[in-house]
Amino acid sequence: MATINLVDLKKSYGNVPAVKGVNLSVADGELIVLVGPSGCGKSTLLRMVAGLESVTSGHIEIAGRDVVKAEPAERDIAMVFQNYALYPHMTVRGNLEYGLKNRGTPRTEIDRRVNEAADILEIGQLLDRKPRQLSGGQRQRVAMGRAIVREPAAFLFDEPLSNLDAKLRVQMRVEIRKLQRRLKTTSLYVTHDQLEAMTLADRLVVMNGGLVEQIGTPTEVYDHPATLFVAGFIGSPPMNLIPTSALGTDGANGLPAGTDIVGVRPDALLIQRPEGPCIALEATADLLEPIGGESHLHVKLEGSGQAIILSVPGRPDIAESAHLTIYARPSELHPFSSQTGRRTDTVAKS
Amino acid sequence: MVENRPWLSFITHLVLIVGVVIVVFPVYLAFVASTHGSGDFLRGLVPLLPGPYLIENYGRMLTEGISTAGAPPLWIMLSNSLIIAIIIAVGKIVISLLSAYAIVFFKFPLRMVAFWIIFITLMLPVEVRIIPTFAVVANLGLLNSYVGLTLPLIASATATFLFRQFFLTIPDELMEAARVDGAGPMKFFRDILLPLSRTNIAALFVILFIYGWVQYLWPLLVTTESRYYTVVMGIKRLAATADTEPLWHLVMASVILAMLPPVLVVIFMQRLFVKGLVETEK
Numbered sequence: 005m006a007t008i009n010l011v012d013l014k015k016s017y018g019n020v021p022a023v024k025g026v027n028l029s030v031a032d033g034e035l036i037v038l039v040g041p042s043g044c045g046k047s048t049l050l051r052m053v054a055g056l057e058s059v060t061s062g063h064i065e066i067a068g069r070d071v072v073k074a075e076p077a078e079r080d081i082a083m084v085f086q087n088y089a090l091y092p093h094m095t096v097r098g099n100l101e102y103g104l105k106n107r108g109t110p111r112t113e114i115d116r117r118v119n120e121a122a123d124i125l126e127i128g129q130l131l132d133r134k135p136r137q138l139s140g141g142q143r144q145r146v147a148m149g150r151a152i153v154r155e156p157a158a159f160l161f162d163e164p165l166s167n168l169d170a171k172l173r174v175q176m177r178v179e180i181r182k183l184q185r186r187l188k189t190t191s192l193y194v195t196h197d198q199l200e201a202m203t204l205a206d207r208l209v210v211m212n213g214g215l216v217e218q219i220g221t222p223t224e225v226y227d228h229p230a231t232l233f234v235a236g237f238i239g240s241p242p243m244n245l246i247p248t249s250a251l252g253t254d255g256a257n258g259l260p261a262g263t264d265i266v267g268v269r270p271d272a273l274l275i276q277r278p279e280g281p282c283i284a285l286e287a288t289a290d291l292l293e294p295i296g297g298e299s300h301l302h303v304k305l306e307g308s309g310q311a312i313i314l315s316v317p318g319r320p321d322i323a324e325s326a327h328l329t330i331y332a333r334p335s336e337l338h339p340f341s342s343q344t345g346r347r348t349d350t351v352a353k354s
Numbered sequence: 355m356v357e358n359r360p361w362l363s364f365i366t367h368l369v370l371i372v373g374v375v376i377v378v379f380p381v382y383l384a385f386v387a388s389t390h391g392s393g394d395f396l397r398g399l400v401p402l403l404p405g406p407y408l409i410e411n412y413g414r415m416l417t418e419g420i421s422t423a424g425a426p427p428l429w430i431m432l433s434n435s436l437i438i439a440i441i442i443a444v445g446k447i448v449i450s451l452l453s454a455y456a457i458v459f460f461k462f463p464l465r466m467v468a469f470w471i472i473f474i475t476l477m478l479p480v481e482v483r484i485i486p487t488f489a490v491v492a493n494l495g496l497l498n499s500y501v502g503l504t505l506p507l508i509a510s511a512t513a514t515f516l517f518r519q520f521f522l523t524i525p526d527e528l529m530e531a532a533r534v535d536g537a538g539p540m541k542f543f544r545d546i547l548l549p550l551s552r553t554n555i556a557a558l559f560v561i562l563f564i565y566g567w568v569q570y571l572w573p574l575l576v577t578t579e580s581r582y583y584t585v586v587m588g589i590k591r592l593a594a595t596a597d598t599e600p601l602w603h604l605v606m607a608s609v610i611l612a613m614l615p616p617v618l619v620v621i622f623m624q625r626l627f628v629k630g631l632v633e634t635e636k
Contacts (some may be wrong), residue, residue, distance in 0.1 A: 207561035
């Protein structure tokens with residue numbers, strides 16, 4: 005149980021900066037998800053907290069103690085790796101015990117913790133097997149067990165689910181969330197999967213190019229993306245980013261000064277006129293993709309040719325190249341400036 | 355590849371059988387010779403079935419040797435060979451494990467230079483550097499000693515290289531997990547790396563044991579006292595008699611005895627490393 009504080013944390017490989025100054029405070033018991041595209045520095049950040057990468061400048065505090073110079077084992081953290089990194093020649097029990105043995109934990113205490121973790125993760129019957137005799141999901145559980153038995157101040161997860169198949173991933177995601185709620189251990193979780201990020205996080209940290217773009221709860225980040233990058237990254241299908249010039253004078257009215265790009269979620273665009281004030285755009289249908297309960301409708305705006313995705317309920321009967329009018333409520337528009345890359349209305353909470 | 359073509363499998367088996375006969379026949383002949391009396395092989399007609407002197411011949415070689423040929427009893431030479439082969443194999447494995455560990459897992463200045471220097475020694479086997487090496491060993495007063503017999507043969511680029519390649523296949527996360535688990539460098543080496551290398555160590559031990567066992571030139575140079583003779587050079591001494599016919603039946607008995615330990619090592623270690631191969635399947 006502990007807080008984690010990162011103060012102006014930087015990392016460079018030679019002259020190449022990987023993390024360009026990150027400030028983050030993680031509250032006790034909070035699950036923070038670091039999300040971003042490949043190469044955004046999220047894994048590097050996590051590995052710096054773990055002590056597996058040296059710190060170029062800045063501070064890391066775990067439980068109020070500056071750990072920048074401390075060895076990984078001295079930081080009171082446990083890490084779950086993407087490929088699990090189980091010791092292949094040891095049994096599951098051996099894997100769970102190894103860290104505790106190295107710390108000189110008494111035998112009875114080791115047994116108690118191992119059995120407790122095995123109960124929580126339901127791997128009791130696997131304790132005498134070797135990792136190669138386990139399935140992917142079971143290995144994942146063992147890797148988590150190895151973290152749990154340490155009873156650390158913080159868990160660090162480095163894309164722990166990316167080696168699992170889609171179904172198992174959803175299942176393990178739920179389990180990780182439940183487990184973290186139950187143990188109330190401060191956690192940092194790295195993923196590139198924004199769905200995983202949205203569902204797991206108490207708070208999200210969206211990173212890009214070594215910098216934090218936005219920190220907030222999943223709802224905040226989804227409803228009020230602070231930057232153009234976040235707007236495009238979070239949400240599937242991604243938010244439509246339309247230049248104001250394509251909206252016509254009608255649509256561009258009433259937007260804050262400096263706005264030249266407007267973001268609209270695909271599900272905020274309607275093909276029937278809603279009640280109340282709205283803007284209308286003329287468009288031509290391009291392609292309709294039914295995906296079950298809803299459909300993705302690809303259209304092109306007339307005049308500018310701007311491509312837009314709508315997500316519409318059911319399976320509307322729209323022929324390709326049909327002409328239609330799409331509507332959006334002004335409250336659903338996210339105004340951005342392409343110069344600064346930021347929102348132009350009230351500054352989003354961060 | 356499973357094919358149902360009778361004539362093809364007939365030919366392949368024929369080739370195999372002929373190959374086996376070519377390899378095994380001389381060995382068999384050596385065995386037959388070692389069981390006959392002294393004159394039997396000089397009569398011009400080579401016997402193809404074992405004779406009655408098996409125990410006598412082997413017993414004589416093991417306990418007495420042939421003093422006229424300047425060869426001590428065989429058991430001394432056999433145990434010398436055994437000691438030397440084991441020291442060389444173990445020494446090479448220990449040194450190359452440690453140096454490969456340093457090269458792969460630690461970042462230190464001139465790391466690649468160190469690796470290449472080790473690698474270049476591959477081009478300098480004992481035969482090439484034999485005179486300077488002899489001079490060094492002689493000046494250190496190591497002639498006629500086990501140290502002198504083994505030390506110059508121990509530094510091994512081949513084994514270092516093999517272990518390096520193996521260590522490179524071990525995922526970094528394993529080392530990182532061990533670090534998080536509080537294992538220092540030597541603990542990681544002992545608890546994780548060594549058990550994982552078991553198969554490679556067994557395979558290398560076989561190769562290196564035989565390498566040590568068959569050393570001929572170097573023991574010939576650095577030993578003058580018969581109590582340090584090795585069996586391979588001993589056989590040469592037995593066969594090279596000046597005025598008489600070599601006692602072939604006794605030479606062949608020595609040959610068969612000299613062949614046994616490597617064969618045993620191969621059979622025994624083979625089992626171990628086949629087991630290892632099956633077990634560490636990732």
